[in-house]
Amino acid sequence: MRFPAESDPKLAALLEAAQQEPVFIERGDRSVAVVLSSADYDRLTGTANQEFQDFCDAVSDRAMALGLTEAKLNDLLSHA
Secondary structure, three states, X not given: OOOOHHHOHHHHHHHHHHOOOOEEEEEOOEEEEEEOOHHXXXXXXXXXXXXXXXXXXXXXXXXXXXXXXHHHHHHHHHOO
């Protein structure tokens, strides 16, 4: 379901809060829903896979620039 956030000022405030942290919606004494940012949703559903792959590639590039080779990595892992 999609609808414009501008339709209700309270909804706009709720969505603004969700950009900072998940917002739990309660009915009575129990949580019935959670509103979270699109970025958090992407991370949870795995749609941020390219972002994670880019991070891994950057770590790999940095490790190689510092002299880590596959042989050195295998040696380190064999002592773990």
